[in-house]
Amino acid sequence: MNDRKPVIVARNIDKFFGDFQALRDVSIEVRAGERMVICGPSGSGKSTLLRCFNALETHDAGQLIVDGIELRPESPDIRKLRQNVGMVFQQFNLFPHLTVLENLMIGPVKVRGMRRSEAEATARKYLERVHIPEQAEKFPAQLSGGQQQRVAIARSLCMEPRIMLFDEPTSALDPEMISEVLEAMVELAQTGMTMVVVTHEMGFARKVADSMVFMDGGEIVESGPPQEVFSNPRTERCREFLSQILAF
Amino acid sequence: MRNLIRKLRWPDYLILAILFVFFGYVWFTVGGTLNYNWRWDRIPNQIVGYHTVREEYFVGLLLRGLIATIRICIYAAILAVILGTILGMARCSTNLTIRMLARTYMECLRNIPPVVVIFIFFFFFSQQLVDALDLARWSRNIARNDEASPLWEFFFGDMRRFPAIISGAIVLALFQSAFVGEIVRAGIESIPRGQREAAKSIGMSRFAEMRYIVLPQAFKKVVPPLTNQFITLIKDSSIVSLIAIPELTYNTLELVASTRMIFEAWLTTAAFYFVLCFGLSRFFARLERRREGQR
Ligand SMILES: Nc1ncnc2c1ncn2[C@@H]1O[C@H](COP(=O)(O)OP(=O)(O)O)[C@@H](O)[C@H]1O
Ligand SMILES: [Mg+2]
Numbered sequence: 001m002n003d004r005k006p007v008i009v010a011r012n013i014d015k016f017f018g019d020f021q022a023l024r025d026v027s028i029e030v031r032a033g034e035r036m037v038i039c040g041p042s043g044s045g046k047s048t049l050l051r052c053f054n055a056l057e058t059h060d061a062g063q064l065i066v067d068g069i070e071l072r073p074e075s076p077d078i079r080k081l082r083q084n085v086g087m088v089f090q091q092f093n094l095f096p097h098l099t100v101l102e103n104l105m106i107g108p109v110k111v112r113g114m115r116r117s118e119a120e121a122t123a124r125k126y127l128e129r130v131h132i133p134e135q136a137e138k139f140p141a142q143l144s145g146g147q148q149q150r151v152a153i154a155r156s157l158c159m160e161p162r163i164m165l166f167d168e169p170t171s172a173l174d175p176e177m178i179s180e181v182l183e184a185m186v187e188l189a190q191t192g193m194t195m196v197v198v199t200h201e202m203g204f205a206r207k208v209a210d211s212m213v214f215m216d217g218g219e220i221v222e223s224g225p226p227q228e229v230f231s232n233p234r235t236e237r238c239r240e241f242l243s244q245i246l247a248f
Numbered sequence: 249m250r251n252l253i254r255k256l257r258w259p260d261y262l263i264l265a266i267l268f269v270f271f272g273y274v275w276f277t278v279g280g281t282l283n284y285n286w287r288w289d290r291i292p293n294q295i296v297g298y299h300t301v302r303e304e305y306f307v308g309l310l311l312r313g314l315i316a317t318i319r320i321c322i323y324a325a326i327l328a329v330i331l332g333t334i335l336g337m338a339r340c341s342t343n344l345t346i347r348m349l350a351r352t353y354m355e356c357l358r359n360i361p362p363v364v365v366i367f368i369f370f371f372f373f374s375q376q377l378v379d380a381l382d383l384a385r386w387s388r389n390i391a392r393n394d395e396a397s398p399l400w401e402f403f404f405g406d407m408r409r410f411p412a413i414i415s416g417a418i419v420l421a422l423f424q425s426a427f428v429g430e431i432v433r434a435g436i437e438s439i440p441r442g443q444r445e446a447a448k449s450i451g452m453s454r455f456a457e458m459r460y461i462v463l464p465q466a467f468k469k470v471v472p473p474l475t476n477q478f479i480t481l482i483k484d485s486s487i488v489s490l491i492a493i494p495e496l497t498y499n500t501l502e503l504v505a506s507t508r509m510i511f512e513a514w515l516t517t518a519a520f521y522f523v524l525c526f527g528l529s530r531f532f533a534r535l536e537r538r539r540e541g542q543r
Binding site for chain 1: 302440442443445446447449451452453456460461464466468
């Protein structure tokens with residue numbers, strides 16, 4: 001893994017919301033094909049960091065290079081970058097006025113300028129990938145949470161991204177639907193996709209993660225291979241957090 | 249109906265009796281003391297008349313006014329929705345200057361009496377536009393040209409009145425656009441932030457995000473308030489009579505001036521407005537219920 005080239009490089013990132021500092025001096029590297037899991041208590045800045053990676057938030061200090069593009073406010077390449085960096089949200093954020101198929105096609109057609117027939121073929125291919133080809137004509141509101149989140153994953157994949165970001169993709173789901181989404185993510189990991197996943201699903205982390213990052217108070221407190229972080233956390237904060245979420 | 253009568257209690261009868269006495273009194277004063285001569289029989293002629301010499305029906309003054317009102321309102325509504333959408337989007341712009349300009353325009357319109365606004369728009373804007381484009385001569389030419397005129401007349405009525413109809417519609421649209429803009433802004437802001445973020449995350453430009461994600465959802469939400477606003481627009485359209493646009497209210501004023509049928513003319517006009525607005529509001533309510541049912 002270490003010989004692959006880094007696709008996300010963050011150096012000394014700071015992020016402020018008014019006076020509140022959400023990220024403190026965060027430095028991190030994600031290499032091509034790497035699967036990174038970020039965990040940490042609520043409010044520790046995980047979402048903020050992830051959102052900086054595709055410029056939904058702009059960092060206030062430090063350097064951030066994603067997919068070879070240095071992110072600065074008003075950088076003209078930001079749209080180009082976002083086409084190559086997919087994002088899956090906790091709340092799915094499907095477009096409720098479009099059918100599942102249209103949700104998947106709108107990016108390729110309107111952003112990439114792909115022909116509709118071609119876009120539809122792509123869309124059906126990825127629906128197949130997440131195991132819901134039969135839901136193509138339905139509207140998002142007619143699907144279960146787990147199905148909606150899989151559509152959201154497929155929507156991102158339709159843009160053929162090189163990096164996928166997941167922000168607590170299973171946190172808004174009923175327990176019985178979590179596994180179907182995780183399964184789709186594991187399968188995606190097997191294709192060699194670069195993934196950064198914010199999640200508290202430690203089973204998933206054990207299974208697919210190459211590296212694990214623990215955040216608290218806007219800082220990266222600990223990082224390393226998952227076995228190491230799990231079995232031998234160096235800091236008290238990380239140990240406490242892990243024992244809490246592994247308790248059940 | 250019978251159910252309704254059975255539900256009435258003595259206070260209801262008392263109220264009805266008082267109303268009866270009141271209207272009887274008004275009727276008596278108007279007819280007796282003022283020596284008012286009711287001439288209801290002459291009203292139908294002002295709606296649809298029959299020309300005995302030429303042996304054909306013609307559209308009377310009041311009906312002509314009603315048709316002009318409907319035309320003005322439709323064009324004004326279309327224009328107001330276009331302008332209002334632009335204003336609403338400007339209010340949500342990231343550019344401070346654009347946001348402030350839109351805000352200023354809307355606050356001015358909402359805090360100046362409609363009559364004053366109408367005069368200002370008429371003298372400063374629509375009349376200048378009509379003069380600059382020389383619409384008066386252009387429409388007179390169409391009126392003379394027998395081939396072109398039927399189509400134009402279907403849309404705008406008597407082409408000699410075209411400039412008046414158009415300035416009426418423009419003035420009304422400019423006035424209403426502030427309210428439509430406010431409705432559109434509320435609609436745009438009601439779309440959850442996650443929708444915009446999802447659009448951005450697949451690389452959409454700000455324009456595509458608006459065009460394909462935000463506006464289609466916002467428009468669904470603003471249809472009910474917009475239909476209400478349309479009915480308000482119909483009622484407000486009567487103030488363009490002040491700038492001599494020959495619509496329903498203006499024609500009624502003319503009729504009253506020439507025949508002194510004060511009560512008959514105004515009551516008929518009131519009935520026209522009521523039927524139009526009440527009918528539309530029922531109609532829109534039914535459409536809305538059907539739309540809800542589909543979901
Ligand atoms: N848009 C915002 N405005 C102000 N504060 C924010 C905003 N977004 C996040 N924050 C704050 O930043 C901190 C980190 O938030 P977040 O990154 O969402 O945490 P996490 O995802 O780890 O729960 C929180 O304290 C949150 O209140
Ligand atoms: Mg979060």
